[in-house]
Amino acid sequence: MSDHALLSPSSAHRWLQCTPSAVLEESFANQSSSAAEEGTAAHALCEYKIKKAIGERCTKPVSEADTAEMQECSDAYAEFVLERYEQAKVRCRDPLLLIEQKVDFSAYVKDGFGTADCIIVSDNTLQIIDFKYGQGVLVDAYENPQMKCYALGALEMYNALYDIKEVVMTIFQPRRDNVSGYTLSVAELLTWAERVLKPKAEQAIRGKGEFAAGDWCRFCRAKAVCRKRAEENMRLAELEFKPPSLLNDREIEDVLKTLPMLTKWAEDVFSYAAEAAIHHGKEWRGFKVVEGRSIRKYKDETAVIAQAQSHGYTDIFQTRLISMTAMQKLMGKKKFEEILGGLISKSPGKLTLVPETDKRIQVNRLSVNNEFKQEEI
Structure with a gap:
């Protein structure tokens, strides 16, 4: 088995909607990005913290992408998973906690496999918890095909050992303050696998079906x-x-x-x-490659300071308070609120039009208009 699945769970949202895309994008290079590297580092840190907490041998990962924010987010995820595990212990004598677990769902998707961030198996309930470090796209657990694929793989492994009746899927996305959950029965999951996943996968593996454009195009290499x-x-x-x-x-x-x-x-x-x-070296008609605006910078700041001061220029430094985000990272959320909470003001955000699927509460436009009228008086 190779390290890469053509019909991977992470891209299931796309190839289920646009079946030929899986084969099409194979001809395009899979380029890494800083966001992907951050995500990999964050997942490794999460794995380490959970395994260490439950007494498994593990090596602490080292990454240049590691930041105070990543430490905070991985702490929150580890606490969330361990809390769910403790709850499972109350309902079941011997639940299983599996971190970065490889699963195989090839019974429904040819050569289908993937790695689930967290699986908790107990009597009656199978939990799939997925950690999302990215903040660009808000991820919803509702009918999430990636997590359904993981659930199918986990069922193949553990359904004979536990009496599993329902699947609880949870997205944990700390940088968006998003914890999204969705529950479905095992019967519903298997029906979806037979009626939707399996026939779509049979088309996708052969590059057949109709191309379709939508939000699933975002991460397609052929986009x-x-x-x-x-x-x-x-x-x-x-x-x-x-x-x-x-x-x-x-x-x-x-x-x-x-x-x-x-x-x-x-x-x-x-x-x-x-x-x-x-x-x-590709040439496009009507376009040319030019050099952008040059940005000046000091070659050696120490030498610049010495040279300027030697000529009598001493007022060459600036000091300013660090940003609120940087201050919160420095102190941590709890300490930040304790120490500076009373010194922070928060003005109402600027009104903006968003899709109705946005999770923010709708503004009462009548009351807002009245407030503006009062201010104008």
């Missing part, structure tokens, strides 16, 4: 040159040339829903074209 994605975004772009006042309500709603996807597509196409031109 910049995918014709289906381009067609969908160009269709939306046609509306951009109309003055907003001439669009009907339905057209405006259509644009609002897909504007982030349209903007991201444009960014992806530009990044692809720029990378090809700058690093591979």
Whole structure:
């Protein structure tokens, strides 16, 4: 078995919606990113802290990506997992806690395997807990196909040893203050596996089916040159040339829903074209590679200080209070509130329009308007 699954759980959201994408993106290089490296480091730290807490032998990971924030987030995740494990002990005499556990769900997906962040197995309940260190995309546990795949693999391993009736799936995303949960029965999970996962996987493994564009394109390696994605975004772009006042309500709603996807597509196409031109000599008609604005910086700050002072310039230093985020990282959330809580003010956030799926509470626009009127008096 290779280290890479063509139909991986982490990309299941995409290949279930766009079945040919899995084979298509195999021809594109899988480039690492600072965010991916951060995520890998954070997961290693989480694994170490949990295994150490339960007495398993483990080596503390060392990474240049390690920060005070990563330490805090991994602490919170470890505490969350251990609390769930203690709760499982109350319901079951011998529950299992498995960290970074490899699972095989090839009964439904050819060569299907993956590594689950955390699995807790007990009588009646199977728990799948997934740690998300990223903060760019808010992840929801509801009908999450990645976690369902992990659950299928865990059931294959432990359903004969435990009387499992339900699956509890939890996303723990500390940098977004997001703990999302979803529960389904084992019967519902197996029905989904047979009716949805298995037939879609059979198409995907052969590169068959229809291309489909959507939010699942975000992490596809072929996203910049995918014709289906381009067609969908160009269709939306046609509306951009109309003055907003001439669009009907339905057209405006259509644009609002897909504007982030349209903007991201444009960014992806530009990044692809720029990378090809700058690093591979690709020439695009109507475009050229130029040198950007040069940024000046001191070669040797110590030498600069000495040279300036030797010529009588002494007022060359600045001091300022560190940012609130940096101060909170320095002290930790609890100490920050204890020491500086009374000295912090928080003004109402600027009103903004967001999709109704956003978890923030809707503002009472009538009361807001009244507040503005009172201020104007």
